[in-house]
Amino acid sequence: MKALTYQGARNVKVENVPDPVLLQTDDIVLRVTATAICGSDLHIYRGKIPDMRDGDILGHEFMGVVEDAGSGVTALKKGDRVVIPFVIACGQCFYCTKSLFAACETTNDGRGAILNKKVATSGAGLFGYSHLYGGYPGGQAEYVRVPKANVGPIRVPDALSDEEVLFLSDILPTGYQAAVNAQIGPGSSVAIFGAGPVGLMSALSARYLGAEKIFMVDHHPYRLAFAASTYGVIPINFDRDEDPAETILQATRNHGVDACIDAVGFEAKGSAIETTLAALKLEGSSGKALRQCIAATRRGGVVSVPGVYAGFIHGFLFGDAFEKGLTFKMGQTHAQRFMPELLELIGEGRMNPEVIISHRLPLADAPRGYEIFNAKQEDCRKVVLTP
Secondary structure, three states, rough: OOOEEEEEOOOOOEOOOOOOOOOOOEEEEEEEEEEEEEHHHHHHHOOOOOOOOOOOOOOOEEEEEEEEEEEOOOOOOOOOEEEEEOOOOOOOOOOOOOOHHHHHHHOOOOOHHHHHHHHHOOEEEEOOOHHHHHOOOOEEEEEEEOOOOOOOOOOOOOOOHHHHHHHHOOHHHHHHHHHHHHOOOOOOEEEEEEEOOHHHHHHHHHHHOOOEEEEEEEEOOHHHHHHHHHHEEEEEEOOOOOOOHHHHHHHOOOEEEEEEEEEEOOOOOOOOEEEHHHOOOOOOOHHHHHHHHHHHHHHHHHHHHHEOOOOEOOOOOHHHHHOOOOOEEEEEOOOHHHHHHHHHHOOOOOOHHHHOOOOOEEEEHHHHHHHHHHHHHHHHHOOOOOO
């Protein structure tokens, strides 16, 4: 089959690779009909994610049709059209029974083995996202093996197109969980840092949950313009505004917003010292976006973090957070928990996540898709690939 493979930093290639096969009784083999490039795929593309190996198949946002199913698969059958959550969860462990699917303790021994820690510290396996997360081949391919197929894959009605439901795989539940974690309700105010796909899905979800005022901070004018016209956000360009948090405070009578959502993560552009520490590999993440969130959130408010972080953070203002009585909620998305609810909202026409798609390419052009998405060329917001 054809699949997009990792060949080193900023080097991905479509290659012929062996077809996937069933390995466990609860596996399925999926024929991929649509897949997408996620913002977190760019961390891999830039060489920022440890334990990626040449030839690894990328991609964790995908859907398709069941081609084959193991004898233990009871929830699906051949021919079913399904969306696959990016998190691989068993549904039976201590964490899965608490609906904390991203903390599944049975689907990933990668990080535990590498760091010589207990498996329970590693979190769930993820598709196409390094051997730290289990080394599972991803879905930017013609076919993919899906383990634990009784837990997570969700059937979609024929009336809905692939594009309408594809983002149930990751960015829509990620944005929705971010908004839920931010405790957004009718009349809430929120600031979202990052106008990438997750930031946009956070804005969509915040509007659905009743947010009255949404600030969005980014430095790409085309992304801010889209968010303003589509979700009614108040745009703040940090290339022109050196202190977005101060601007947000001034707009909220110096109280701050009820919640901030950090949809940027560890690759936020930080201070000179953070850049130096990162170059020396003494620092895992920039703390700039989090510092802005702490400053912009009112006392007793919430900072919600769907953005990916790694390692230590320089200049984390814990004292400020303590004095303001802030709540932090963060982590990988428990996608399986939210997918049924969000599918229903899409079917009812109350959410239209597909409007963010800017580029549609064949799988063969995936390397170009990565290039333009990474460089923010051609007003690129989201790339969907068709095998």
